[in-house]
Amino acid sequence: MAFYKDKYDVIVIGGALAGMSCAMKLASEGKSVLILERHNLPGGLATSFVRSGIEMEATLHEMMSIGPEERPLFIREYLDEMGVRINWLRVPEAYRLLSPKDSIDIIIHPGRRDDGTWIAADEIEAQYPGSRDEVNRLLETCKSVYESVLFLNEHTASKLTLLLKHEPLTKTAGYSAQEVMDKAFNLSDDVKHILSAYWIYVGQPISTLPFTIYSFLMADYLLGGSFVAKGFSHEMSAAMAHRCEELGVQFEYCQDVEKILVRNNHVYGVRTKRGDEIHCDYVASAPYPNVVYAKMIEPQSEVPAMARKYADAMPLGVTTFSVVMQLDKRPEELNINDYSVFSSNIPFDTDVFWKQGKQLGNWSNLTTICLNYANPDAVPEGKTSLSITFLPLADAFMNITADEYQDMKRRIAKQMIEQVSEYLGVDLLEHIEEIEIESPMTIAHYAKAYRGGIYGYQHSMNNSVVARLEDVEKEMWIKGLVGCASHQLVGDGMACNINNGKIAAKMILEEMKKEAK
16 A cells, blocks of 8 residues: 555645644645655744753744633634644733833733723833823724734735725835834834834844834734743644644655656646655645745746746845753742843844844844743743843854854854843853753754745835735746745744645635636
């Protein structure tokens, strides 16, 4: 009996979150689906690792688009619809922004009061009197844009519908977050800095970040709060993989796809590294288009010229450098009192931070996450789980040789630890029991992501989420081939990848209907 079927409806290349999301949706519609994953675990970067018997979170700082069980947001709703059960834990606060050079030290919490006032607006008002109404108005605008983007995620709207029913979206879609805050709202510079702290989660300076993306991020995080999985991000990955198999998806690990087979501008299968040729009608592909069109399509003569131009024209987004540690004392004993802290040792300026991402180390804006405050049972008694992260650009690392790599990695990690130690007033180097350093090379090696990219392509004013939602179906340069990862739509993080998988499945189902007519 053959290991693989003679033919599948869809082959999904990559068993990370987007691939599993796509497979679940397709299988729930009765389609035969095969996932081919190069590793021995599902989830891609949504995973954990064990050092000296201690499980440590690899990547997930917090998950957006979940919301509380009684008021679920769209990713929780989708996972519930698909039958995926995850034990979500709410993160205690949105963030703390610590910028001593600006005399800013504030903690922001999510949620809205019964009268509609955002809690964040009250918290900012307490330190910056007279700002409440404008902050509230800005966040209400963000909420309106957020709801419009969710509508477009599921529907096609005419220009008239957009103008009549989605006015905040249409009025702000052509502007950056900086432009909207500067021109449409009367906010002090300090308040604008406070409301820009999440910039690192999109890896784009506020001056060039589309207000649409900014709005979605702010409304999502500050409306329903953030969540983590009790069993680390691996719990989420394992639950999705289990549900895929329950729905009939064939999930094969340690299967590296080398070629996507194309004939007459239509995919007809894939070939694995070990030589298996497997046939299908559609392929949902996690590898970046840069790799797909340059190396994976066979024969290369089937690659349309526009597909190459598209991939070459898309600037790659950020990658990551993260130091994950277990410390030998409780957080309070180390002056660590918050879950999430955005700290800067220079005046807050996202344009400066962005430029620093092109250099190796000496980064001023760092994110620290203390897992104890969101998931205390995941950390051994009397210990602290702390990560320090910056999101640089891959170009900074392109000339590092193998001989230089380890020294570079340790040098930058030491700088980051010392910088956080300074504002804590505690030498963290003296308290490290376990440490792991994750670099762009780690991402490129483990996930085989192009140049270690974690967020796909950069945001821009003419390539933001609204434009991408409108154009994504036009980018099926080869019939039957769809993207299915962070590069597919301009969006960031694990929630966006789950949504991207859902969108890929929707595109395939719509194409199937067209071809059936």
